[in-house]
Amino acid sequence: MSGTTSKPEGCRRNRTARTLRAPLLVLAALAVLLALAAPAGAVIIATGDGTGNTTAPEDDFGFANVGKVRETVVYLGNGWVITANHVGSRDVELLGEIYTPVPGSRTRLRNPEARVSADLALFRLREPHPPLPPVRLRETPPRIGDEVILVGRGPDRGDPLEFEDRSGWHWADTTRLRWGTNRVHAIGLEVQAGVGDWTRAFSTRLSETAQTPHEAAVGLGDSGGGVFLKNGDRWELAGVLFATQTSERQPPRTTLYGNITLAADVAAYRAQILSHVSVPSCSNGLDDDGDGLRDHPEDDGCTSPEDRTEASPLVTVTGDGPEEEARLWTVVALGFGGLLALVVGLALAARRI
Ligand SMILES: [Ca+2]
Ligand SMILES: [Ca+2]
Numbered sequence: 001m002s003g004t005t006s007k008p009e010g011c012r013r014n015r016t017a018r019t020l021r022a023p024l025l026v027l028a029a030l031a032v033l034l035a036l037a038a039p040a041g042a043v044i045i046a047t048g049d050g051t052g053n054t055t056a057p058e059d060d061f062g063f064a065n066v067g068k069v070r071e072t073v074v075y076l077g078n079g080w081v082i083t084a085n086h087v088g089s090r091d092v093e094l095l096g097e098i099y100t101p102v103p104g105s106r107t108r109l110r111n112p113e114a115r116v117s118a119d120l121a122l123f124r125l126r127e128p129h130p131p132l133p134p135v136r137l138r139e140t141p142p143r144i145g146d147e148v149i150l151v152g153r154g155p156d157r158g159d160p161l162e163f164e165d166r167s168g169w170h171w172a173d174t175t176r177l178r179w180g181t182n183r184v185h186a187i188g189l190e191v192q193a194g195v196g197d198w199t200r201a202f203s204t205r206l207s208e209t210a211q212t213p214h215e216a217a218v219g220l221g222d223s224g225g226g227v228f229l230k231n232g233d234r235w236e237l238a239g240v241l242f243a244t245q246t247s248e249r250q251p252p253r254t255t256l257y258g259n260i261t262l263a264a265d266v267a268a269y270r271a272q273i274l275s276h277v278s279v280p281s282c283s284n285g286l287d288d289d290g291d292g293l294r295d296h297p298e299d300d301g302c303t304s305p306e307d308r309t310e311a312s313p314l315v316t317v318t319g320d321g322p323e324e325e326a327r328l329w330t331v332v333a334l335g336f337g338g339l340l341a342l343v344v345g346l347a348l349a350a351r352r353i
Pocket of ligand 2: 286287288289290291292293294295299310
């Protein structure tokens with residue numbers, strides 16, 4: 001991501017006022033979290049010297065599916081990646097190789113509760129696709145207290161910092177793809193982290209007293225990174241990192257205990273995601289292999305509209321149809337308690353990462 005990590009005080013107040021007036025608050029039968037935007041991005045871990053966790057853990061959640069752009073993307077399968085909308089469509093590094101986006105494939109996702117856009121987008125990579133397994137998309141929001149893995153290509157941990165009554169770190173100038181852990185702190189959030197967007201989200205909080213094994217928060221460049229949650233014996237993608245919330249006066253480019261990490265709730269967008277990711281290459285309206293020809297019958301690499309590649313062997317995508325929303329509506333209300341605690345307990349400013 002680019003840009004600043006904080007805004008002048010007056011600007012913050014104005015943004016808050018606009019937010020409160022917005023008619024979109026009709027959707028606030030849900031938990032609504034007012035958030036202030038500023039671009040931000042790596043996973044900062046509290047453990048050790050902060051340089052660890054740059055390779056897959058023994059119980060691998062899918063580390064190789066997390067790719068680097070300037071920020072981060074997660075490879076879903078069938079050529080598609082997901083990222084925060086404010087992350088651009090650039091060449092993606094996966095498995096040490098560079099993959100180029102398919103022109104015209106970028107698709108912004110919409111908040112399922114309202115006719116507004118979310119800070120979440122998909123784009124497709126040109127064939128041949130990376131030899132990676134598809135990621136399983138979580139079907140329901142996480143629960144408060146669930147332990148998750150956060151992974152992103154943000155800043156390394158820098159020098160220690162004491163600010164007011166809290167401790168933390170400056171962000172280093174270097175970035176690495178790194179994973180860490182945390183616990184879900186609130187669910188069912190509706191977060192405005194940019195002009196005109198509302199993103200269904202859940203949060204984690206960097207805790208000093210109740211740490212997970214690799215307690216983590218996010219920084220500039222982690223946007224688009226994944227939040228993985230184990231369901232039985234299988235890892236699933238539960239969230240996509242897009243913002244952080246810090247205290248009002250917290251210095252830019254720092255992480256302090258108590259800071260909140262915000263992730264788009266993948267379950268809320270699952271149907272939309274699958275409606276794109278499941279479309280075969282030979283009927284998606286895109287030139288997926290870059291030969292200037294699109295789909296069946298124009299591209300002679302397509303044997304039928306159902307052919308899943310314009311040039312290369314079939315890549316299978318798991319997942320079923322777009323029928324999740326009814327269940328998700330009921331789950332959203334559960335986020336209210338967590339949200340109130342969040343809003344009452346902290347004076348927050350949300351920053352894109
Ligand atoms: Ca195509
Ligand atoms: Ca083609």
